Structure formats: C-alpha cells, structure tokens
Amino acid sequence: MTDQITDDIDELIPASHISLSEPPAGKEATIEYLLDLVVESGRVEDRQTALDALLAREEETTTGVGMGIGIPHAKTEAVNRPSLAFARSETGVDFGSMDDEPATLIFLILVPEEGGEDHLQILSSLSRALMHDDVRGRLHAAEDESEVQATLREAIA
Amino acid sequence: MSEERIVEIVPEAGLHARPAALFVEAVNDHEADVEVGPPEGDLVPAQSMIAVTSLGVGQGEELRLVADGADAEAVLSELERILTTPEDELEA
Numbered sequence: 001m002t003d004q005i006t007d008d009i010d011e012l013i014p015a016s017h018i019s020l021s022e023p024p025a026g027k028e029a030t031i032e033y034l035l036d037l038v039v040e041s042g043r044v045e046d047r048q049t050a051l052d053a054l055l056a057r058e059e060e061t062t063t064g065v066g067m068g069i070g071i072p073h074a075k076t077e078a079v080n081r082p083s084l085a086f087a088r089s090e091t092g093v094d095f096g097s098m099d100d101e102p103a104t105l106i107f108l109i110l111v112p113e114e115g116g117e118d119h120l121q122i123l124s125s126l127s128r129a130l131m132h133d134d135v136r137g138r139l140h141a142a143e144d145e146s147e148v149q150a151t152l153r154e155a156i157a
Numbered sequence: 158m159s160e161e162r163i164v165e166i167v168p169e170a171g172l173h174a175r176p177a178a179l180f181v182e183a184v185n186d187h188e189a190d191v192e193v194g195p196p197e198g199d200l201v202p203a204q205s206m207i208a209v210t211s212l213g214v215g216q217g218e219e220l221r222l223v224a225d226g227a228d229a230e231a232v233l234s235e236l237e238r239i240l241t242t243p244e245d246e247l248e249a
Binding site: 069124125 | 211
C-alpha cells in the first residue's frame with residue numbers, strides 16, 4: 001500500500017500526543033485526557049464538538065475492542081488534520097469491552113469530516129498491529145515517546 | 158464439516174461500530190467457530206472485536222464467512238442478516 005495516512009507516524013502522532021503516565025480513572029475522563037493532548041498541539045478548533053463526536057461514537061457501542069485495548073475515535077470538523085494520541089494505564093480503564101478486559105493501551109483517533117475513510121484506515125491498521133503480542137508488549141515497555149513512535153512505525157503497515 | 162458464505166456488506170458504516178458489535182455478539186452467542194475475511198485473503202477469528210475491526214471492511218465490499226460446529230448454519234444466517242441489513246433497520 002502506498003500513500004497511506006499511516007505512512008507518516010511523526011505527523012499523525014507527534015511525541016506530544018503520547019502519554020506514558022497514568023491517565024485518570026474512567027472511560028470518559030481518559031477520552032478527555034487524550035483529547036487534551038491533541039488540543040494542546042493546536043489541532044482542535046473546537047474541543048466540545050470533538051468531545052461530543054467521540055462520546056456519541058461510544059454511545060453507539062464501546063470502542064473497547066478487547067485484549068486490553070481501547071480505540072475511541074471520531075470524524076469531526078473540529079480537527080484540521082488526522083491525528084492519533086496514545087496513553088497507557090497500569091491499572092486499566094473500564095471500557096466495557098466484550099471480553100471484560102480493562103483497557104491498558106488506549107489510542108484516540110480524530111480525523112477531519114472531509115477525511116473520507118481515513119479514520120477507518122487508521123482504525124483497521126492500528127487494530128491489525130495491536131493483535132500481535134509483541135507489539136502490545138513493546139508499547140507497555142516503551143521508556144519514552146520515541147519508542148512508542150518506533151513501535152507504531154514498524155507495526156503499522 | 159464447515160459451511161461458508163460470501164456476503165456483501167450493506168450497512169453504511171461497513172463492518173464497524175454497531176454492526177460490528179452485533180456481529181461479534183452473534184458469533185459469541187452460537188456454538189460454532191467462525192472465521193471471517195476478504196474472499197481471497199486471510200481469515201481472522203470472528204469472535205474477536207479487534208480482529209473484526211482490523212479487517213476495515215466498508216460498505217459494498219464482500220466478506221467470506223466460514224463456520225464450523227453445531228450452529229454453523231444458524232450463525233451464518235444470523236451474520237448474513239446483520240451484514241445485509243441497513244444500519245437504521247438493525248435491531249439491537
């Protein structure tokens with residue numbers, strides 16, 4: 001595959017979108033915490049609109065996809081370019097996933113309204129990568145933001 | 158003996174969000190091992206939400222479903238119903 005949105009990891013998920021400290025307890029609080037990483041990098045024009053879109057998606061059905069992974073995501077006019085953010089949790093955040101595993105690796109995807117299928121491409125590529133034990137292990141073990149980026153660069157095809 | 162079908166995806170969101178959740182729930186509610194994937198590609202376990210999400214299947218694309226077990230025929234019929242029903246007509 002060529003010219004995919006996931007080819008440029010540094011653009012999609014700059015170091016400032018990566019948190020290696022414990023997010024707040026609770027799904028909504030964690031989603032807001034991840035959203036704020038993207039807000040702080042100046043990519044979100046309207047925080048409330050972005051948050052509403054993310055929570056509306058959770059309302060439809062949880063983005064806790066099992067295996068300790070949560071991938072809240074939304075397509076919204078509130079962002080100006082496709083963006084990914086990451087946080088990990090030692091204690092786990094209850095995402096209400098079908099396998100009852102609390103989420104310990106959490107990714108937030110935001111893409112502009114006109115982004116077409118970009119969000120589904122990011123979502124499927126990320127899911128494919130995260131099915132591998134070694135990828136999840138490396139994300140848990142990463143000691144800094146650049147290790148997270150390197151893992152994603154190698155794992156997302 | 159395993160049963161299989163090729164189904165074209167009708168919901169606008171593709172195999173994503175609520176259709177995907179209903180799909181995975183249906184698999185888990187039946188006595189059958191089900192695998193899913195593109196007609197010519199690798200199959201993944203259909204009872205796993207992350208595996209189903211990884212397929213990234215959109216509206217109008219085809220999916221191959223392969224089921225093995227006592228409920229194979231029944232689960233395939235239910236999955237076909239979910240995949241061929243427009244999202245606003247899907248019952249929870």
